[in-house]
Amino acid sequence: MAARVKIELSGGLEIIFGNAKEYTAQVPSGASGKVTVLDVMLYARDHLLTERPELFMKGNSVRPGILVLVNDVDWELTGELQTEVADGDSVVFISTLHGG
Amino acid sequence: MLSEVVRLRAEIERYSRQIVLPAFGVEAQAKLCGAAVLVVGAGGLGSPAALYLAAAGVGRLGIVDCDAVERSNLHRQVIHSEAAVGGHKALSAAAACRAVNSSIQVEAHCCRLAPGNALELVRGYDAVVDASDNAFTRYLLSDACAVARRPLMSGAALGTDGHLTVYCLGDDGPCHRCLFPEAPRPEACGRCSDAGVLGPVPGIIGTLQAMEAVKVVTGVGRPLSRRLLMLDALQGRMHTVKLRAKMVGCVACSAAATITSASLASYDYAAFTGAQPNDAAPPQLHLLRDAERLSPAALRERLEDGEEAVVVDVRPRNQFDIAHIPGSLSCPYDVGRPDQRGNDSQRVVALLRENGIGCAMDMVGGLQAWAALADPSFPAY
Numbered sequence: 022m023a024a025r026v027k028i029e030l031s032g033g034l035e036i037i038f039g040n041a042k043e044y045t046a047q048v049p050s051g052a053s054g055k056v057t058v059l060d061v062m063l064y065a066r067d068h069l070l071t072e073r074p075e076l077f078m079k080g081n082s083v084r085p086g087i088l089v090l091v092n093d094v095d096w097e098l099t100g101e102l103q104t105e106v107a108d109g110d111s112v113v114f115i116s117t118l119h120g121g
Numbered sequence: 122m123l124s125e126v127v128r129l130r131a132e133i134e135r136y137s138r139q140i141v142l143p144a145f146g147v148e149a150q151a152k153l154c155g156a157a158v159l160v161v162g163a164g165g166l167g168s169p170a171a172l173y174l175a176a177a178g179v180g181r182l183g184i185v186d187c188d189a190v191e192r193s194n195l196h197r198q199v200i201h202s203e204a205a206v207g208g209h210k211a212l213s214a215a216a217a218c219r220a221v222n223s224s225i226q227v228e229a230h231c232c233r234l235a236p237g238n239a240l241e242l243v244r245g246y247d248a249v250v251d252a253s254d255n256a257f258t259r260y261l262l263s264d265a266c267a268v269a270r271r272p273l274m275s276g277a278a279l280g281t282d283g284h285l286t287v288y289c290l291g292d293d294g295p296c297h298r299c300l301f302p303e304a305p306r307p308e309a310c311g312r313c314s315d316a317g318v319l320g321p322v323p324g325i326i327g328t329l330q331a332m333e334a335v336k337v338v339t340g341v342g343r344p345l346s347r348r349l350l351m352l353d354a355l356q357g358r359m360h361t362v363k364l365r366a367k368m369v370g371c372v373a374c375s376a377a378a379t380i381t382s383a384s385l386a387s388y389d390y391a392a393f394t395g396a397q398p399n400d401a402a403p404p405q406l407h408l409l410r411d412a413e414r415l416s417p418a419a420l421r422e423r424l425e426d427g428e429e430a431v432v433v434d435v436r437p438r439n440q441f442d443i444a445h446i447p448g449s450l451s452c453p454y455d456v457g458r459p460d461q462r463g464n465d466s467q468r469v470v471a472l473l474r475e476n477g478i479g480c481a482m483d484m485v486g487g488l489q490a491w492a493a494l495a496d497p498s499f500p501a502y
Contacts, residue, residue, distance in 0.1 A: 031282060031351065031353065032279070032282055032284070033279060033280060033282070033316065042353075076308070076309055084305065084306075084309065085301060085302075085303035085304060085305045085306070085309075086301055086303075086304070086305025086306075086309055086310070087305075088300060088301075088349075090362050093360070093362040093363065094362065094363045095300075095349075095362070095363060095364045095365045097365040098363065098365055113362075115284075115351070116305075116309065117277070117284065117300075117301060117305065118277035118278060118279045118282060118283070118284050119253075119254065119255055119256050119259060119277055119279070119310050119400075120165075120254055120277055120278055120279035120316070120318060120323075120400070121162055121164050121165055121166040121167070121252050121253055121254035121276070121277060121278060121323060
C-alpha cells in the first residue's frame, strides 16, 4: 500500500530540503501495512532531505521546535506519528520562528 | 468639568472611525482606553504593534527593550528614525507613540526581560505582546504570562515567513510550552542577522499582533487562540491552522505546573534553551588546532607581502556580493544556516585537510573579525 501525499516544509526547514517548500510523493506503507505520518517523516528524511538530518529529526520523531500539521490540523489532535494518511492528504513540517 | 467635556470631544473625534464601526463602537473603545498592554521588544514586530496600539487608543502602553537602535534595524523597525540610531530603543519607541497619541500613558522599560523582573512587568498590564527575537525570551515570557494569567499575542518573523498565535487565553488556550515542551537547539533557530528578513514581513505580523491585542482586551471578535496563522509573503499566502488545547501536565500552565510565581525567578532559561536572552550568534566553534588557523591581521600581512595564496570565501554567494576580500574566490559551502563568524570556514578547512590539502588554513572569526581587526572599511552587515 502507498499514499500520494503532499509534503510541505516551512519556517526555514525548506533550506535542508533542497530549498523546495512543497513535494508530492508516493509514500509506501510501513510495518503496519498502513501509511502513517511516521512513514511520511521517514520518507522525507530518506528521499527529500538533502543535508543535516539532525535539523529535522531527533530520535524517532521530529526535532524539538518542529510542529507537524496533518491536513492543517496540529498532529497532537490527530494521533501524532501514528496518524493515518491517505491519497490527497497533506503533511506540513514547520520550524517555529523566533525572529522579530 | 468643562475640561472633561473638551477631552471627551477630542477623544470622540480621534477615535470616531472606530466608534462608528458597528462591530466595535463606544463600548469597545472605552474598554480599549481603559486597558494596559505591554509590548516586549521594540524591533520589527514591536514597531507596528506599539504604534497601532497607541494610535487605536490603548490606555496605557508599556514597551520593554534594552537594545540601542542600529542602522541595520531601520529597514523594518519603522518606529525608529535615523536620528534615534545609537539611542535606547524603548525610549525611541515610546517617544514615537507619544507623538502619535499624547492622550495615552506610555511607559518605557529600558531593561531586558529577565526571570527576576518578568512577572512584575507582566502583572502590571492586562495583555502582553511577544515581539521578542529569541527562544530564551519567548519561553520566559510565555511562562510569566501562564503564571500571571495574562493573554500573550505571540508573533515571529524570519526571512519571508511569519507566524502568529495567541497563548494563555481562557480555560483551554495553550502556552508556548504546550506546543514546544522541549526547546529547539540554538543552531536550529534562524536569526534575522544571518538569515535575513524582508522589512514588511515583521510589519504584517506585528500589525496583526496589535489587532489580536485589541480583540482580546475589548472582547470583540475571535482571538487566534488554539490557531496558528502562517504567512508566506513570497507566495502571497496567509492561512490559519488548528492547534491543540492546553496540555495536561504542562509544567507552566496546567494544574500540575512546576513553574510558579515562587519558582519562575530562579528557573534556568539559559540551560533550558542553550541560549542567551538576545539574538546573538551561537558560540564560535573550535574545530581546528591553532596551527591550522590564521588571524585576520596575519592574513592581511601575507596578502600585502604578495605571498601566493588563494583566499576562498565559503559564505553564500549573496553575502559574497555584499563585500569580500579583494581577489578572494567565492565557493559557497551551502549547508543549513549560514554564518559570517568563521564557523563554516572551519568545517571547510577540516574537510580539505581530511582530503589531503594540508596547507588549508582558516581565518579566525571570519569576515566579522576581518572587518574589526584588519580592514575598517569592510562593511559590517
